[in-house]
Amino acid sequence: MSVDDGVIGKLIEHFSLHDKDCQKYQHEIFTEMRKSCPVAHSVEHGGYYALSRYRDVYDAAHKPELFSSFPVTIPPFGNPTPMIPIEADPPMHRKYRTLVGAQFSPKSVEALEPYMREMVRGIVDGLVGKSEADLAKEVAVALPLRAILELYLGVPEKDWEMLKNEFIYMLQPDPDATDEENQERSMQAGLNCTMYFAEMLEERRTQGYGSDLISHLDQAELEGERLTDDEIFGFCLVLVPAGFDTTASVLSRLLLMFAEKPEVRDQLEQVIDDPGKLDLAIEELIRFMPPQPGVARNVTEACEFAGQELAEGDRLLLLWPSANRDPEEFPNPDELVLDRQPNRHLGFGSGIHRCLGSHLARLELKILLQEFLHRVPRYRVAPGKEAVWHTGNTWGVKTVPVVFEQWETA
Numbered sequence: 110m111s112v113d114d115g116v117i118g119k120l121i122e123h124f125s126l127h128d129k130d131c132q133k134y135q136h137e138i139f140t141e142m143r144k145s146c147p148v149a150h151s152v153e154h155g156g157y158y159a160l161s162r163y164r165d166v167y168d169a170a171h172k173p174e175l176f177s178s179f180p181v182t183i184p185p186f187g188n189p190t191p192m193i194p195i196e197a198d199p200p201m202h203r204k205y206r207t208l209v210g211a212q213f214s215p216k217s218v219e220a221l222e223p224y225m226r227e228m229v230r231g232i233v234d235g236l237v238g239k240s241e242a243d244l245a246k247e248v249a250v251a252l253p254l255r256a257i258l259e260l261y262l263g264v265p266e267k268d269w270e271m272l273k274n275e276f277i278y279m280l281q282p283d284p285d286a287t288d289e290e291n292q293e294r295s296m297q298a299g300l301n302c303t304m305y306f307a308e309m310l311e312e313r314r315t316q317g318y319g320s321d322l323i324s325h326l327d328q329a330e331l332e333g334e335r336l337t338d339d340e341i342f343g344f345c346l347v348l349v350p351a352g353f354d355t356t357a358s359v360l361s362r363l364l365l366m367f368a369e370k371p372e373v374r375d376q377l378e379q380v381i382d383d384p385g386k387l388d389l390a391i392e393e394l395i396r397f398m399p400p401q402p403g404v405a406r407n408v409t410e411a412c413e414f415a416g417q418e419l420a421e422g423d424r425l426l427l428l429w430p431s432a433n434r435d436p437e438e439f440p441n442p443d444e445l446v447l448d449r450q451p452n453r454h455l456g457f458g459s460g461i462h463r464c465l466g467s468h469l470a471r472l473e474l475k476i477l478l479q480e481f482l483h484r485v486p487r488y489r490v491a492p493g494k495e496a497v498w499h500t501g502n503t504w505g506v507k508t509v510p511v512v513f514e515q516w517e518t519a
């Protein structure tokens with residue numbers, strides 16, 4: 110895709126994760142930013158700086174004292190207290206993270222494999238024999254949503270759709286609405302979810318605790334003190350959306366890619382039964398199309414960073430997808446190289462806020478690829494329909510309408 114330099118310059122000046130053109134021309138924008146304005150200034154959302162080079166994004170992620178994580182989005186959601194642990198700063202961050210670390214450790218996640226495989230088989234069974242489907246809704250969102258709500262939080266199935274819709278209001282703001290309108294919408298959605306979790310908490314307290322995370326958090330102690338209700342809700346407001354929308358966005362992009370670039374499917378089919386090769390391929394997919402386009406940081410004291418004078422209160426955006434395509438770190442960064450090594454990508458972030466759910470996300474991707482590619486025939490985007498992308502705090506595809514070739518009969 111070729112686009113005028115003047116257009117790219119304007120998009121940089123008005124860069125926003127909510128903007129459809131910024132998403133569409135991301136690689137042209139990021140290439141130009143890395144080359145000529147690695148600490149680019151955007152006038153949108155009250156003004157902020159965007160970091161695009163690998164080294165700068167990495168360094169900023171490793172300076173949590175200087176660059177606070179509250180609020181973690183540009184523009185902010187508007188929540189008065191930090192979401193936990195993503196908006197918590199040291200020293201509280203480490204304490205909070207310790208409370209949930211074990212549940213997301215490689216060992217705990219590995220133990221979920223049989224349940225996850227059953228879930229994925231059920232999802233693929235639901236497609237069998239169909240002539241068309243929306244792979245975003247029926248696969249990409251369905252799996253991670255169910256994994257976090259059922260396996261971790263014990264939310265009953267009747268409430269999954271409602272919670273999904275509320276969280277999508279928060280994470281995928283309307284690109285045509287004003288910041289104020291979007292903030293109002295996300296605050297309302299946050300409130301609705303908080304009320305839902307408050308009821309769940311009450312139910313646990315009166316009817317007995319289970320093995321779910323809410324039960325665990327309500328009984329946990331931090332330096333001899335129980336968590337407040339607000340802290341428990343703060344955890345839930347991060348774990349649910351972080352748990353489904355990121356993985357859903359990477360899966361939806363991948364499932365669309367199989368329709369548009371069947372050669373990628375061919376390459377993946379070669380490695381799905383080789384665990385070592387599949388692990389490398391999954392890391393490369395996350396490098397190549399990280400679903401979280403960027404997170405924000407707040408400057409806590411005046412400083413110079415990457416040649417730019419920053420004042421206290423200035424805002425920074427760390428652009429993971431740009432860092433992941435930086436030729437200084439990755440040879441042939443625009444090529445998908447499934448056995449890329451080394452691959453120190455920043456798709457899961459870096460530093461103290463590095464993704465808590467990375468092992469869970471990897472497991473979901475691994476099992477989905479294995480089950481889906483073994484059983485689902487080739488497909489293409491349904492004639493007369495098109496895939497619809499979304500912008501916001503994740504970049505993914507909200508509709509992947511496809512028609513299948515012939516299903517194999519058993």
Ligand code: HEM
Binds near residue numbers: 400461
């Ligand atoms: C492919 C899927 C995923 C990607 C690409 C991804 C990406 C990220 C990134 C880039 C960060 C760093 C944020 C920052 O520096 O401020 C992060 C943090 C986080 N992620 Fe993920 N994520 C994924 C899946 C998940 C899943 C399945 C969960 C499950 C609960 C999860 C939970 C979290 C949490 C709780 C944090 C905050 C950690 C902290 O502040 O200490 N993520 N994720």
